[in-house]
Amino acid sequence: AVLEEPQNIKNITQTVRNINALGVEKLYIIDPQGKMPNDWQDMRTDAKLVKASSSAIKWSFVKTFSNTKECIVHLKKNDFVSMITSPHMKGRKNIVLHEGKYKGIRLAVWFGNESHGLSEEAIENSVACINIPMCGIIESMNLGTSTGIVLYEITKQRREAKLAKIARRQERLKNKNSG
Numbered sequence: 001a002v003l004e005e006p007q008n009i010k011n012i013t014q015t016v017r018n019i020n021a022l023g024v025e026k027l028y029i030i031d032p033q034g035k036m037p038n039d040w041q042d043m044r045t046d047a048k049l050v051k052a053s054s055s056a057i058k059w060s061f062v063k064t065f066s067n068t069k070e071c072i073v074h075l076k077k078n079d080f081v082s083m084i085t086s087p088h089m090k091g092r093k094n095i096v097l098h099e100g101k102y103k104g105i106r107l108a109v110w111f112g113n114e115s116h117g118l119s120e121e122a123i124e125n126s127v128a129c130i131n132i133p134m135c136g137i138i139e140s141m142n143l144g145t146s147t148g149i150v151l152y153e154i155t156k157q158r159r160e161a162k163l164a165k166i167a168r169r170q171e172r173l174k175n176k177n178s179g
Helices: 009-022 040-045 047-052 068-077 120-124 143-178
Strands: 002-004 026-030 061-065 081-085 093-096 107-111 128-131
Touching: 002 009, 002 068, 009 026, 009 047, 009 143, 026 068, 040 047, 040 061, 061 068, 068 120, 081 120, 107 143
Parallel strands: 002 026, 002 107, 026 061, 081 107, 081 128, 093 128
Antiparallel strands: none
């Protein structure tokens, strides 16, 4: 998961809690104002972050970047495919959250700033835009809430794929041993 210039520390710590609870491997934060400590070890011992994240910061990998370009370079170097999130179509392939297929790729899911969303740089370097279907008058959600919803769907699909793969392997072993 990637948070691009989040403003509210509460949303950051809620996202840390979400990624930990859902088994998301890493959280990248683009933090040009330096709201978060640069060093992961410092984050893990920061009493304010530990308390606000219900201790999840102690057990979650979090890396900060000073700008979007630096994060994009890191992701590309490590073979991540970037998808952005937005309630609006962003000129990319738009995917309704539950209709997307998220397994089998090394995925970085981008979430934008609470007031102005994602940068053009993040949008241009993505392959698709994930939308949460909404029914009300309000067309966006709190950053911490949207990370939980989107990451839940993605991790659910990945867990189901992993369980199906294990079941197929067990079935092959059973057939091999019985014949």
